[in-house]
Amino acid sequence: MASVARVDLDGNPIKPITICMIGAGGFIGSHLCEKLMSETPHKVLALDVYNDKIKHLLEPENAHPWSDRIQFHRLNIKQDSRLEGLIKMADLTINLAAICTPADYNTRPLDTIYSNFIDALPVVKYCSENNKRLIHFSTCEVYGKTIGSYLPKDSPLRQDPAYYVLKEDESPCIFGSIEKQRWSYACAKQLIERLIYAEGAENGLEFTIVRPFNWIGPRMDFIPGIDGPSEGVPRVLACFSNNLLRREPLKLVDGGQSQRTFVYIKDAIEAVMLMIENPARANSHIFNVGNPNNEVTVRQLGEMMTEVYVKVSGEPKLETPTIDVSSQEFYGVGYDDSDKRIPDMTIINKQLGWNPKTSLWDLLESTLTYQHRTYAEAVKKAISQASATS
Numbered sequence: 001m002a003s004v005a006r007v008d009l010d011g012n013p014i015k016p017i018t019i020c021m022i023g024a025g026g027f028i029g030s031h032l033c034e035k036l037m038s039e040t041p042h043k044v045l046a047l048d049v050y051n052d053k054i055k056h057l058l059e060p061e062n063a064h065p066w067s068d069r070i071q072f073h074r075l076n077i078k079q080d081s082r083l084e085g086l087i088k089m090a091d092l093t094i095n096l097a098a099i100c101t102p103a104d105y106n107t108r109p110l111d112t113i114y115s116n117f118i119d120a121l122p123v124v125k126y127c128s129e130n131n132k133r134l135i136h137f138s139t140c141e142v143y144g145k146t147i148g149s150y151l152p153k154d155s156p157l158r159q160d161p162a163y164y165v166l167k168e169d170e171s172p173c174i175f176g177s178i179e180k181q182r183w184s185y186a187c188a189k190q191l192i193e194r195l196i197y198a199e200g201a202e203n204g205l206e207f208t209i210v211r212p213f214n215w216i217g218p219r220m221d222f223i224p225g226i227d228g229p230s231e232g233v234p235r236v237l238a239c240f241s242n243n244l245l246r247r248e249p250l251k252l253v254d255g256g257q258s259q260r261t262f263v264y265i266k267d268a269i270e271a272v273m274l275m276i277e278n279p280a281r282a283n284s285h286i287f288n289v290g291n292p293n294n295e296v297t298v299r300q301l302g303e304m305m306t307e308v309y310v311k312v313s314g315e316p317k318l319e320t321p322t323i324d325v326s327s328q329e330f331y332g333v334g335y336d337d338s339d340k341r342i343p344d345m346t347i348i349n350k351q352l353g354w355n356p357k358t359s360l361w362d363l364l365e366s367t368l369t370y371q372h373r374t375y376a377e378a379v380k381k382a383i384s385q386a387s388a389t390s
């Protein structure tokens with residue numbers, strides 16, 4: 001059946017483009033590559049140091065109808081002479097590359113700052129010098145803490161959205177003090193945003209900046225001791241999944257009182273596709289991409305994940321499903337946290353007409369089904385081997 005001609009939001013035909021995707025082997029990159037290969041005629045130059053999460057897209061020649069549209073280039077953008085040539089070959093560069101797990105920010109602050117600022121500099125330079133469009137992945141963490149978090153605990157103003165809703169072109173960036181090295185990441189992300197914005201203002205760089213608000217789903221991070229280092233500390237979805245798989249209590253840092261909004265990766269990828277295929281509407285904009293309807297405390301997230309896991313695994317929940325731990329014990333010295341992250345959706349609604357669709361319960365059900373199917377046997381084997389050798 002002839003494929004229907006694809007049009008953008010203004011009814012114009014969408015021409016096939018070549019995308020240089022840096023960090024394509026990661027969580028977001030793997031879902032974006034899947035979408036681009038299965039639903040569009042676009043080509044992808046996939047750059048990363050790893051490709052485990054996109055191997056299924058790269059199978060031998062002719063295994064897929066898209067095998068001539070995706071190329072994997074194993075490279076580290078810190079020092080690789082191929083980078084500029086690959087950017088020049090593409091119409092659009094998407095930069096996802098980062099150290100972006102909070103356990104690293106206060107324990108590896110130099111690596112974190114280099115990864116999120118210094119290493120991104122040549123990408124911005126090559127795009128600007130070669131008149132190539134750039135979509136750069138920043139983070140909701142650039143907002144840091146809410147203004148409301150500095151009000152007295154019992155202040156009624158804390159309930160006023162003006163004190164906690166995060167707006168791309170209005171909200172300040174509020175970080176803790178320098179010895180709170182957790183903020184090394186957010187500050188590096190803020191400075192690269194400012195550099196990109198200045199390249200746009202002074203040299204006409206066509207850019208879009210994305211601020212993801214806790215995107216979660218299959219293939220996020222790793223399960224420690226199974227497909228990542230045993231001592232590794234991934235982001236909360238993988239931490240809690242690991243605890244559930246190992247039938248351990250979930251660890252609630254400082255009582256799990258911080259709040260987050262979570263958006264399903266498949267909803268978020270739709271937003272990125274709209275940015276890719278509607279440059280006139282996306283250029284020069286910063287976009288919050290999140291789901292303000294999915295707000296929970298970390299404790300509530302743990303409770304919900306426990307309920308969902310009982311359903312997908314058939315295993316009863318533990319007598320003690322959660323335990324409180326201090327941030328110093330869990331992350332070490334220099335940790336600090338964002339209190340609340342509610343994205344204002346005005347700009348992305350106006351420019352791209354995007355809204356998230358999936359409830360937190362539904363996204364956790366599909367994600368924990370994936371986690372259980374993918375890891376349960378390997379975890380059981382690891383536990384029995386550990387007990388046999390102890």
Ligand SMILES: NC(=O)c1ccc[n+]([C@@H]2O[C@H](COP(=O)([O-])OP(=O)(O)OC[C@H]3O[C@@H](n4cnc5c(N)ncnc54)[C@H](O)[C@@H]3O)[C@@H](O)[C@H]2O)c1
Nearest residue numbers: 023025026027028076077096097098100137139212214215
């Ligand atoms: N997932 C989220 O909810 C979220 C939230 C906020 C911001 N972000 C941002 O989105 C981007 C992608 O995040 P993700 O969740 O997919 O993370 P991820 O860690 O799964 O993916 C990042 C990828 O970049 C690659 N990479 C890192 N440094 C590199 C280098 N020097 N050279 C080549 N490749 C390199 C890694 O190998 C990895 O595959 C990051 O910039 C992150 O800061 C993500």
Ligand SMILES: O=c1ccn([C@@H]2O[C@H](COP(=O)(O)OP(=O)(O)O[C@H]3OC[C@](O)(CO)[C@H]3O)[C@@H](O)[C@H]2O)c(=O)[nH]1
Nearest residue numbers: 100102139141214234235236237239251252253258298
């Ligand atoms: O076992 C755990 C792990 C974490 N927590 C707490 O959960 C909150 C969320 O933590 P996490 O998912 O690791 O990351 P953050 O949301 O703090 O920051 C990320 O958001 C966006 C991004 O930029 C990239 O993904 C990254 O910086 C937090 O409060 C932890 O303390 C827990 O209680 N138990």
